[in-house]
Amino acid sequence: MKIGELGQIAQCTVETVRYYEKEGLLPQPERTAGNFRSYGPQHLERLRFIRNCRALDMTHGEIRTLLEVMDAPAAGCGRVNALLDEHIGHVDARIAELMQLKQQLGELRHQCQAEQPVAACGILQGLVSMESEARQERHTHLG
Amino acid sequence: MKIGELGQIAQCTVETVRYYEKEGLLPQPERTAGNFRSYGPQHLERLRFIRNCRALDMTHGEIRTLLEVMDAPAAGCGRVNALLDEHIGHVDARIAELMQLKQQLGELRHQCQAEQPVAACGILQGLVSMESEARQERHTHLG
DNA sequence: CTCACACCCTGAAGCTACTATAGAGTCAAG
DNA sequence: CTTGACTCTATAGTAGCTTCAGGGTGTGAG
Ligand SMILES: [Zn+2]
Ligand SMILES: [Zn+2]
Ligand SMILES: [Zn+2]
Ligand SMILES: [Zn+2]
Numbered sequence: 001m002k003i004g005e006l007g008q009i010a011q012c013t014v015e016t017v018r019y020y021e022k023e024g025l026l027p028q029p030e031r032t033a034g035n036f037r038s039y040g041p042q043h044l045e046r047l048r049f050i051r052n053c054r055a056l057d058m059t060h061g062e063i064r065t066l067l068e069v070m071d072a073p074a075a076g077c078g079r080v081n082a083l084l085d086e087h088i089g090h091v092d093a094r095i096a097e098l099m100q101l102k103q104q105l106g107e108l109r110h111q112c113q114a115e116q117p118v119a120a121c122g123i124l125q126g127l128v129s130m131e132s133e134a135r136q137e138r139h140t141h142l143g
Numbered sequence: 144m145k146i147g148e149l150g151q152i153a154q155c156t157v158e159t160v161r162y163y164e165k166e167g168l169l170p171q172p173e174r175t176a177g178n179f180r181s182y183g184p185q186h187l188e189r190l191r192f193i194r195n196c197r198a199l200d201m202t203h204g205e206i207r208t209l210l211e212v213m214d215a216p217a218a219g220c221g222r223v224n225a226l227l228d229e230h231i232g233h234v235d236a237r238i239a240e241l242m243q244l245k246q247q248l249g250e251l252r253h254q255c256q257a258e259q260p261v262a263a264c265g266i267l268q269g270l271v272s273m274e275s276e277a278r279q280e281r282h283t284h285l286g
Numbered sequence: 287c288t289c290a291c292a293c294c295c296t297g298a299a300g301c302t303a304c305t306a307t308a309g310a311g312t313c314a315a316g
Numbered sequence: 317c318t319t320g321a322c323t324c325t326a327t328a329g330t331a332g333c334t335t336c337a338g339g340g341t342g343t344g345a346g
Contacts, residue, residue: 145294157294180295
């Protein structure tokens with residue numbers, strides 16, 4: 001299988017596939033006589049695994065950890081379960097942040113009901129005078 | 144006021160201040176004889192405005208729009224109100240995405256209750272066999 | 287006067303996870 | 317034998333900073 005077919009099946013571009021290889025997430029495949037990458041079913045499975053993890057917004061670091069566990073079948077899956085719990089924590093933390101942002105933004109939005117001269121706009125005034133507390137430590141990698 | 148003091152009051156690093164200047168969000172201040180940046184209260188106000196917008200997760204583009212409105216006091220604040228509504232939409236869209244992720248992650252987590260041999264872990268199996276649909280158009284710049 | 291030390295300067299590179307481009311090579315069909 | 321779809325490498329760009337290297341400035345102590 002060449003890279004275009006692989007990418008099509010796994011729903012990603014050939015550039016992304018090559019990028020994963022450079023990052024060490026996908027192993028280097030064999031090459032044809034013409035220097036084209038030649039993939040087998042095990043590459044497809046691994047790529048789909050990676051894409052599924054990315055669809056769940058895991059980082060490459062998190063994915064790398066999972067792949068390492070799979071590549072070292074001697075150990076158990078404890079690290080996997082723990083990593084998933086941590087990542088669920090990342091999602092929860094970001095949801096909480098965004099809910100608070102939404103709250104603040106809603107309050108700010110109430111400061112101006114209709115178009116006014118700029119000097120009178122309660123939103124702009126609010127943005128000048130807000131006291132945003134120093135952002136605390138982040139417990140998420142999600143933006 | 145020198146850059147260190149400005150940054151301390153506005154809760155950001157001197158590098159960030161210089162970065163905002165390079166990006167055109169902060170105007171270039173005067174310089175002392177020794178080529179140090181010298182800021183006045185209007186710079187502090189603008190920097191605090193920017194930091195407050197960033198605390199609400201606005202992009203530099205969004206902030207630039209708001210600053211342009213403030214710098215052209217002839218027009219009304221309609222653009223401001225609209226931009227805030229759009230940005231609240233960005234936050235809402237990201238919250239919705241993350242809620243769905245959380246759901247999927249919760250289901251996946253149930254596939255493995257305790258440590259097992261890697262080959263039996265329901266989480267890893269789930270990650271291999273998931274069919275993540277092609278990610279749809281994004282309505283947010285968050286995350 | 288001279289030294290240490292805190293602060294400031296510029297420019298470039300690194301971070302994440304890609305995406306996009308340029309310029310060249312491969313291969314099957316017509 | 318040429319066209320066109322595909323592939324290759326290497327490089328740069330995205331957002332919003334952070335970090336670093338290699339210097340210059342300014343102030344208080346000895
Ligand atoms: Zn995570
Ligand atoms: Zn308004
Ligand atoms: Zn926005
Ligand atoms: Zn497990």
